[in-house]
Amino acid sequence: xxxxxxxxxxxxxxxxxxxxxxxxxxxxxxxxxxxxxxxxxxxxxxxxxxxxxxxxxxxxxxxxxxxxxxxxxxxxxxxxxxxxxxxxxxxxxxxxxxxxxxxxxxxxxxxxxxxxxxxxxxxxxxxxxxxxxxxxxxxxxxxxxxxxxxxxxxxxxxxxxxxxxxxxxxxxxxxxxxxxxxxxxxxxxxxxxxxxxxxxxxxxxxxxxxxxxxxxxxxxxxxxxxxxxxxxxxxxxxxxxxxxxxxxxxxxxxxxxxxxxxxxxxxxxxxxxxxxxxxxxxxxxxxxxxxxxxxxxxxxxxxxxxxxxxxxxxxxxxxxxxxxxxxxxxxxxxxxxxxxxxxxxxxxxxxxxxxxxxxxxxxxxxxxxxxxxxxxxxxxxxxxxxxxxxxxxxxxxxxxxxxxxxxxxxxxxxxxxxxxxxxxxxxxxxxxxxxxxxxxxxxxxxxxxxxxxxxxxxxxxxxxxxxxxxxxxxxxx
Amino acid sequence: xxxxxxxxxxxxxxxxxxxxxxxxxxxxxxxxxxxxxxxxxxxxxxxxxxxxxxxxxxxxxxxxxxxxxxxxxxxxxxxxxxxxxxxxxxxxxxxxxxxxxxxxxxxxxxxxxxxxxx
Numbered sequence: 001x002x003x004x005x006x007x008x009x010x011x012x013x014x015x016x017x018x019x020x021x022x023x024x025x026x027x028x029x030x031x032x033x034x035x036x037x038x039x040x041x042x043x044x045x046x047x048x049x050x051x052x053x054x055x056x057x058x059x060x061x062x063x064x065x066x067x068x069x070x071x072x073x074x075x076x077x078x079x080x081x082x083x084x085x086x087x088x089x090x091x092x093x094x095x096x097x098x099x100x101x102x103x104x105x106x107x108x109x110x111x112x113x114x115x116x117x118x119x120x121x122x123x124x125x126x127x128x129x130x131x132x133x134x135x136x137x138x139x140x141x142x143x144x145x146x147x148x149x150x151x152x153x154x155x156x157x158x159x160x161x162x163x164x165x166x167x168x169x170x171x172x173x174x175x176x177x178x179x180x181x182x183x184x185x186x187x188x189x190x191x192x193x194x195x196x197x198x199x200x201x202x203x204x205x206x207x208x209x210x211x212x213x214x215x216x217x218x219x220x221x222x223x224x225x226x227x228x229x230x231x232x233x234x235x236x237x238x239x240x241x242x243x244x245x246x247x248x249x250x251x252x253x254x255x256x257x258x259x260x261x262x263x264x265x266x267x268x269x270x271x272x273x274x275x276x277x278x279x280x281x282x283x284x285x286x287x288x289x290x291x292x293x294x295x296x297x298x299x300x301x302x303x304x305x306x307x308x309x310x311x312x313x314x315x316x317x318x319x320x321x322x323x324x325x326x327x328x329x330x331x332x333x334x335x336x337x338x339x340x341x342x343x344x345x346x347x348x349x350x351x352x353x354x355x356x357x358x359x360x361x362x363x364x365x366x367x368x369x370x371x372x373x374x375x376x377x378x379x380x381x382x383x384x385x386x387x388x389x390x391x392x393x394x395x396x397x398x399x400x401x402x403x404x405x406x407x408x409x410x411x412x413x414x415x416x417x418x419x420x421x422x423x424x425x426x427x428x429x430x431x432x433x434x435x436x437x438x439x440x441x442x443x444x445x446x447x448x449x450x451x452x453x454x455x456x457x458x459x460x461x462x463x464x465x466x467x468x469x470x471x472x473x474x475x476x477x
Numbered sequence: 478x479x480x481x482x483x484x485x486x487x488x489x490x491x492x493x494x495x496x497x498x499x500x501x502x503x504x505x506x507x508x509x510x511x512x513x514x515x516x517x518x519x520x521x522x523x524x525x526x527x528x529x530x531x532x533x534x535x536x537x538x539x540x541x542x543x544x545x546x547x548x549x550x551x552x553x554x555x556x557x558x559x560x561x562x563x564x565x566x567x568x569x570x571x572x573x574x575x576x577x578x579x580x581x582x583x584x585x586x587x588x589x590x591x592x593x594x595x
Contacts, residue, residue, distance in 0.1 A: 021581075023581050023582055023584070023585040024581050024584055024585065026585060027581075027584050027585040027587075027588035027589065028588060
């Protein structure tokens with residue numbers, strides 16, 4: 001058994017901190033959320049630091065079940081960053097609702113551990129453990145406001161449908177194993193590209209089931225129905241975290257699995273699957289964006305737009321090229337910042353004004369809170385894919401990757417649905433800037449959530465103007 | 478190939494026929510002499526007093542979940558104990574790590590008072 005201790009340090013660090021020390025601290029220190037919060041933020045920061053250190057040490061450990069460095073290390077940093085940003089936003093949010101418990105941060109860190117495992121997996125069983133660790137934490141977090149009926153409803157919906165999707169996923173894994181005789185990504189890839197699969201029929205069934213299970217996790221059509229309800233009902237900081245980092249984690253697994261199952265130039269079943277994914281991506285974008293137009297709640301609108309973004313991201317998987325994969329990684333990073341930022345602002349205004357996140361609440365926001373409105377506008381422009389923000393360059397890379405692989409029709413659909421999406425993104429900006437506020441001006445302090453919003457907006461500006469800062473890093477692995 | 482599964486198919490078929498035929502035969506051949514005691518929930522046990530659809534306190538579930546956790550821990554320890562020498566230091570560290578993690582969770586459970594009954 002050969003283990004690269006240095007490379008697996010980030011994983012080990014977060015697990016030990018989570019499992020052993022963090023929980024013991026919570027057991028002995030009562031009602032000291034400040035300490036627990038600081039401890040977990042520190043843990044995530046340390047893990048991200050270790051991941052950066054170990055990013056050069058490429059290889060595998062635990063008998064080839066876990067890959068290290070490069071791709072995985074990048075996602076480690078992304079997930080830890082998302083965790084820190086979400087925690088900073090969560091503290092004032094939960095504090096206001098009188099729902100801040102130590103366990104919230106524990107759940108968040110355990111979700112991050114699951115995501116890291118998903119990105120590190122090079123074996124279907126490890127992937128499954130990661131998916132479950134992440135999903136179970138999400139189920140609990142979605143129902144964290146347990147006296148709020150909407151939160152409970154969203155947790156139950158997510159749990160029931162999620163358990164069902166996990167069933168698909170496991171069944172798909174079993175079928176892939178039956179078809180190729182291996183659970184290892186590389187071995188499965190070899191069996192597919194050499195045509196040495198023992199039972200090609202099982203392989204085909206397994207591929208379809210895996211696609212179904214993973215599409216559920218990324219909220220792609222026709223498995224997207226849970227997303228709006230769950231994202232709407234869950235506490236907004238949880239939505240911010242699971243619609244960004246959760247989606248990124250699902251794509252970090254979707255990408256290598258389908259790169260293995262659908263290698264280039266095999267033809268036959270692989271081409272059919274690729275076409276099926278392309279159709280799914282196209283319908284996802286259209287359904288997400290068109291349904292988002294009809295929403296009156298900003299939170300639901302963002303939820304549907306998150307479905308649409310899953311469609312854009314799937315274009316990179318359909319393309320299947322190295323460029324497509326780096327486009328996914330770039331867009332995921334950009335998406336994380338812009339979606340997290342806008343959800344945090346939504347959560348922030350929602351609790352400030354008492355009642356939900358209806359779009360009417362945003363009228364005249366530019367006069368009441370000019371800074372907040374400006375940042376929200378920035379996030380909206382970025383989500384719509386308008387330069388000079390990060391969303392533009394991410395979309396450009398994804399569209400270009402699809403065209404390169406000959407999916408011009410998919411790109412045309414994507415551009416068309418992007419144009420549709422401009423309607424509701426700009427609709428919100430119009431509401432904020434060109435209508436008058438009905439109520440009086442309220443003042444409030446942002447608390448640590450201000451950091452999250454500020455970091456997100458700086459990041460999408462930086463990535464939009466200097467995209468090579470990130471593309472250079474991505475191209476080195 | 479598929480032919481290797483033929484014995485399994487026969488086995489499943491016999492199993493289904495055996496099960497179904499027993500139920501059907503008992504229905505057809507069995508005598509029916511009903512009385513009150515025979516039709517009660519537990520023929521020779523406790524007298525049922527009210528509906529079973531009640532809400533149970535969550536403490537029962539907590540204990541059940543805890544039981545499963547440590548039950549599984551022991552299940553993992555058996556093969557490790559059997560293969561102790563072959564697994565060597567690697568197995569030992571892995572197992573210690575596993576137990577430390579579980580134990581810290583146990584500490585948390587006790588400190589939070591999850592096992593306090595009243």
